[in-house]
Amino acid sequence: MLNVENLSISFGTDEGLITPVQGVSFSVEAGKTLGLVGESGSGKSITTKALMRLLPGNARLSPETRITYRAKNGKEIQVEKIKPHSRALRSLRGGEIGMIFQEPMASFSPVYSVGNQMVEAIRLHRGCGKREARELAVEMLQKVGISNAAVRIDQYPHEMSGGMRQRAMIALALSAGPALLIADEPTTALDVTIQAQVLDLMRELQRDLGMAMIFITHDLGVIAQIADEVAVMYLGTIVERGATRDVIRDPKHPYTQGLLKAIPSLETLHDRLSPVPGDIPSPTERPSGCPFHTRCPDAINNICNIKTPVELTPAPGRAVRCWLHDEAQSGRSAA
Amino acid sequence: MLRFTIERLVGMAVTMLLVSMMVFIIMELPPGDYADRYAFRKYSGTGVSVTEADIQAIRVELGLDKPMVLRYFDWIGNIVLRGDFGQAFAFETSVVKVIGDKVWLTLAILFTTLIITYVVSIPIGIYAAVKRGSAADYGLTIFSYLGLALPNFLLALILLYFANRWFGADIGGLFSAEYKDAPWSLAKAWDLIKHLWLPAVVLAWSAVAYQIQTMRATMSDELNRLSVTAARARGVPEGKLLIKYPARLAINPIVSTIGFDVNRIFSELPIVAAVLGLTELGELLLKAYLDLDMYVAGAILLLLTFMIVFMNFLSDILLAWLDPRIKLGA
Numbered sequence: 001m002l003n004v005e006n007l008s009i010s011f012g013t014d015e016g017l018i019t020p021v022q023g024v025s026f027s028v029e030a031g032k033t034l035g036l037v038g039e040s041g042s043g044k045s046i047t048t049k050a051l052m053r054l055l056p057g058n059a060r061l062s063p064e065t066r067i068t069y070r071a072k073n074g075k076e077i078q079v080e081k082i083k084p085h086s087r088a089l090r091s092l093r094g095g096e097i098g099m100i101f102q103e104p105m106a107s108f109s110p111v112y113s114v115g116n117q118m119v120e121a122i123r124l125h126r127g128c129g130k131r132e133a134r135e136l137a138v139e140m141l142q143k144v145g146i147s148n149a150a151v152r153i154d155q156y157p158h159e160m161s162g163g164m165r166q167r168a169m170i171a172l173a174l175s176a177g178p179a180l181l182i183a184d185e186p187t188t189a190l191d192v193t194i195q196a197q198v199l200d201l202m203r204e205l206q207r208d209l210g211m212a213m214i215f216i217t218h219d220l221g222v223i224a225q226i227a228d229e230v231a232v233m234y235l236g237t238i239v240e241r242g243a244t245r246d247v248i249r250d251p252k253h254p255y256t257q258g259l260l261k262a263i264p265s266l267e268t269l270h271d272r273l274s275p276v277p278g279d280i281p282s283p284t285e286r287p288s289g290c291p292f293h294t295r296c297p298d299a300i301n302n303i304c305n306i307k308t309p310v311e312l313t314p315a316p317g318r319a320v321r322c323w324l325h326d327e328a329q330s331g332r333s334a335a
Numbered sequence: 336m337l338r339f340t341i342e343r344l345v346g347m348a349v350t351m352l353l354v355s356m357m358v359f360i361i362m363e364l365p366p367g368d369y370a371d372r373y374a375f376r377k378y379s380g381t382g383v384s385v386t387e388a389d390i391q392a393i394r395v396e397l398g399l400d401k402p403m404v405l406r407y408f409d410w411i412g413n414i415v416l417r418g419d420f421g422q423a424f425a426f427e428t429s430v431v432k433v434i435g436d437k438v439w440l441t442l443a444i445l446f447t448t449l450i451i452t453y454v455v456s457i458p459i460g461i462y463a464a465v466k467r468g469s470a471a472d473y474g475l476t477i478f479s480y481l482g483l484a485l486p487n488f489l490l491a492l493i494l495l496y497f498a499n500r501w502f503g504a505d506i507g508g509l510f511s512a513e514y515k516d517a518p519w520s521l522a523k524a525w526d527l528i529k530h531l532w533l534p535a536v537v538l539a540w541s542a543v544a545y546q547i548q549t550m551r552a553t554m555s556d557e558l559n560r561l562s563v564t565a566a567r568a569r570g571v572p573e574g575k576l577l578i579k580y581p582a583r584l585a586i587n588p589i590v591s592t593i594g595f596d597v598n599r600i601f602s603e604l605p606i607v608a609a610v611l612g613l614t615e616l617g618e619l620l621l622k623a624y625l626d627l628d629m630y631v632a633g634a635i636l637l638l639l640t641f642m643i644v645f646m647n648f649l650s651d652i653l654l655a656w657l658d659p660r661i662k663l664g665a
Contacts, residue, residue, distance in 0.1 A: 052568055085573055094570035107565035109580050111658050121569045156659060176569060 001070045001212055002028040002051070002180060008062035009043075009050055020283040021047050021236040028180065033206065033213040035227030035244060037220055037259065041280050043236040044216045048182045051079060051214075052093050071096055072179050095125035098178030102185040104165035108157035114141075114168050115153035118175050125176035140171040143208075145201060163194035167201065174205065180212045187222060199225055220259055224248055232256050235280060235291040242318040252320040254296045290323065298324055339655055339662040347648045351641060358636045359407045362629040369424045369627045370394040397424060410633070420637075421630035425623075430634045434616065438638060440509055441604070441615045443527065445642070447535035448600050449593070452542040457589065459543075460550020461582055467555055475547060482544025487603055491537045491610040498533055508612050509534075537607050538600050549588055557581035583657055590654050594647035601639055 009021040021043040028034045036044045049055050051067060067079035069092070077096075082089045101107040108117060118137035119130065126133070134153070141149035144167040157165055166186060173181060183202065187195040203226060206213055215226055223230050223244060230247050232240040232255065240253040251257045258276035278295040281287060287294050293304040300323055309321040370393040374385050394400045401409075413419040420430035463472045508515075509530045514523045557563065563580050571579070605617030616635050623631035655662040 054564060054568055090570040090572060092570070093568050099565070099568040101561055101565060103561060106561040109562040109566065109584075110660060111583060112579075117566075117569075120571065124570050158660060172569070 001030045003066075003068045004047075004051070005066040005068075006062070006064040007047060007050060007067065008065060009046055009055065010060050010062070011056075012058050012060070015284055018283045019236065019286075021050070024233075024236070024238055026231050026238060026241065028212050028214060030179070030212050031206075031210050032228045033215055033226055035223035035230040036214060036216045036233060037218065037223055037230060038233035039218055039276075039280050041235075041283075042233040044233050045184055047233070048099070048184060048214055048216060051182065052097055052099060053079065053082060053084070053089060054093075054099075069096065069180075091125065094121055094173075094176045094178065096178055097180045097182060098173035098176060099182045099184065100166075100169050100173045100186050102188050104162070104169040104189075105157060107169055108165070108172075110157055113154050113156055114160070114172070118153070118172050121172060121176045137171075137175055140175045141168065143205070144168070144171040144174075145197075146171070163190060163197065166190060166194075166198055170198075170202065170205070174209065178211060180214070181206075182214045182216070184216045185218070186215075188217070188219075195222075202226065219263075220248065221263055232259070235286065236283065237291060237321065238319075239292065239322065240318075240320045242315075246315070246318060252314050252318060252325060253292075253322050254298050254324070255292050258295075258297075290321070300324070336655065336662060340652060343648055343651050347644055350644050354640045354644065355411050355637060356407065358633055358640065359403075359410065361636065362633045363403060365624070365627060367627060368394070368399055369629060370397060370399055372627045373424065397422070410630070414634075414637070420634035423628060423631045425626045425628045425631070430630050433631055434619065434634055434638075437614055437616050437619060440527075440613075441617075442642075443531060444534055444538070444604065444613070444615065445597065445600055447531050448538040448542075449596060451532075451535050451539040452546060452596065453589070455539070456543045456546035457550055457582075457586065460547045461554050461577065461585075463547065463551040464554035464558060464585075465577065467551075472551075476551075479544035479547045482540050485540070487537055487541065488606050488610045490540055491534070491607050494533060494537060495611065509614065534607055534611050534613060537611070538603055542596055542599065546589055550585060553585040553588055554581055557585045587654065587657060590650050590657065593650040593653075594643055597643050597646045601643075 004027065005025045007021060007024040008019060010017050010019040020041075024043075024047055026034065036047070038044050046055065046059075050059075050061065050065075051069075055061075061080050065080050069077045069079050071077055071092075077088070077092065079092065082092065108114065115134065115137055118140065119133045122128065122133040122136050123130070126136070128136070138149045138153055141153060146152050146164060146167055152160070152164075152168075157168070160168060166189075170186070186202070187198050190198060199222065202213070202215075205211075213226075215223070217223060220230075227244045230240075230242065230244045231238045232247070232253065234255050240247060240251065240256045242252075247256060248260065251260055255276065258274075261274045262276060264273055276295060277297075281291070281294060287305070289303075289305045289307055290296070290299070290309050293299040296304065299305065303323050307323070309323050309326075311319050311321050312325045314320055314325045370390050373393055374390050378385050391400065398406070398409075410421055413421065418431070420434075422428075423430045423433040426433050459475060463475045466472050509527055510523070511526050511530075514526045517523055558581050560581065563576070566576050566580050567573075601617070604615055605621070607613070608615045608617060616639070620632060620635045623629075623635065
C-alpha cells in the first residue's frame, strides 16, 4: 500500500547542504507492520515525516524520490507531488496516514480537552456532526482501554497519567480512521510495564482495524514483538531489510549484529553489555564510502572507506548494504 | 470559571481599597493645603495681612479641618455611594462637573489606542513568525524598530502635518469648531471618531512595534511545538491550525501586559495631548496638583488607577479563558 523509492531529504542550513536521508527505499503492505530501527539521528523520524509532507520549509526532497500511496478508495497517490495546502494533502494527513509521537504530553495541545481535539479530527475526516463525532470519540477511548471514557473525554491532557495520555493519543490518531499508522517511538517515554500494555494494545488494534503500521524505535526487542518486517537505518540509509524473524536470528550487517549484542538479556547477566563502539557521526561530516565503516569491527581496508556499498541480496527476501556480502570485494562467501 | 472570576473580583476590590488609601495619602503629602493657597491668591498684593486664624476659618469652611482618617472615609463613602467625587475648590463647582467630559474623551482615546495596538500587532506578529526569515519578516522588523526609536511627540507632529496636507484634516483638538460646544449627537460622535484616530495612532505606534516583536517571538516558539506538528499531521487546515493551536498560546504575554499598556498610554498621553491640543485628564491633573486642588487630583488619580486595575482584572479573565490550566490551578 505504501512504496517508497529513493527517498533523499536535504536541508539547506547555515553550514551548507546536509542530507540526513539518502536513497531510502522500503514498502509497507496492508495490514502489516514495518519496524524502522536505528540510533537517534539515523533519520528514522525525518523519513516518516516526509511520508506525510511534514518536513520544515528548508527541507528538499531529491528529484528521484517516489512515494506512492494507495488510498482507501483504491487510488494511487504520488505523495511527493501533492501541493501544500491542498485538500488532497489534508485528507492524506490523518485520514489516510495517522501519526503518534513519543511524547503524548507534548503532542496534545494543553489548552484543549482531549475530546475537543478528537472531535476536531473526526469531523475533518469523517464529515459527521458534532454529536456523532463525540460518540465516536468516546467509543474510541473505550477501545484503547480508557475507563470512564464519557468523563475522561472532557479532561485536559495534564489531568491524565502518562500511560493514559499515550492511549488517548492512539485513540486520537485512530479516530480519523487511517489505513496506515506511523508510530514514532510510542513506548519510549513510558514505564516498562506500561510499555508492554501499549504494545499489546497496538497489536490488538491493528488486528481489529486491519491497518498497516510503521513502528519507529531504537529498541530491537520491541521490534521483535510487533513488526513483521524490519528495516535497520544508519546515518540516513537503510543498511539491512528483511522479515523480522530472519533479521534477528541471522543479522547480516555488522551494525545490526552490534545492535543485537547491545540488548540486555537475563541469560547473560554476568557479561558486560557490548555496545556498538563510537558515536553516530553528524550528518555534516558523513564518512566516505560505507557510512558505518568508522565504527565497523569487520571493515575491509581500502574498500569500505572508499566505495559506497550497493544493496545486495544475501538470501531470498533479505537486503543488506555491506561489502562483506559481496564475494568479489571481500573474497568471502556471501552466505 | 465563575469561581475564578469571583476570586479575581474580590482581589480587584481589595486592590482598589488599598489604592484609594494611597491616593488619599498622596493627595495629603504636598506641604500646605488649599486653604493656604486660597488665602495667598486672594490677598497677595492687596496689603491685607492674613493671620493663621483667617486661614483656619477657610479650612473650616472647606471642611479641611477634620482629621485625615475622617476625611478619607467621607471622601471614599461619597464616591462609592453617590458617585460624588467632592468639591473642585479652584473651579467652585463639583469635581464631577470639572472632569466629566474629559473622562469620557480620555477613555475614548485609551480604548481606540488599545484596539489599534492589538488589531495591528497581533496579525502582523503571527505573519512575521510564519514567514520567518523572509523579506517581509525583515521589513516588518525594521519598521518595528523604527517605531520603537521614534519619539511620540515627533511622530505626532509628522502625522499632523501629513494628515492636514493630504487629507485636509483639522489641526489639533478632538472636535471640529462647529461641534466643540454642541450637545452630543450622532454627527458629533462621528466628528470625534474622525479626530480620534490621529492621537490613537500616535499613542499606539510604539506599542504596535513592541507587540509585533513579542508576538513574533512567542509565535515562533509555539510553531515549533510538537502539538502543532501533531495537529498538522491530523490534517487540520493551516489557517485554522495557526489560530487554534500556536496563536492562542502565543498571545499570552500580550494579554498579560494589557495593564502595562494602559499605564504607558496614560503616561504618554499628556505629551501627545499637548502637541495635538487635546483636552484630556493629564493636563488637568497637573494643574490640580499646582493648585493643591486635592479632590480634583484625587478623582483623576483614582479613575486612572481604577482603569489600570480593571484592565488587569480583564487580562486575568482573558488569560484564564485562553489557557484553562490557569483556572484549574495546574
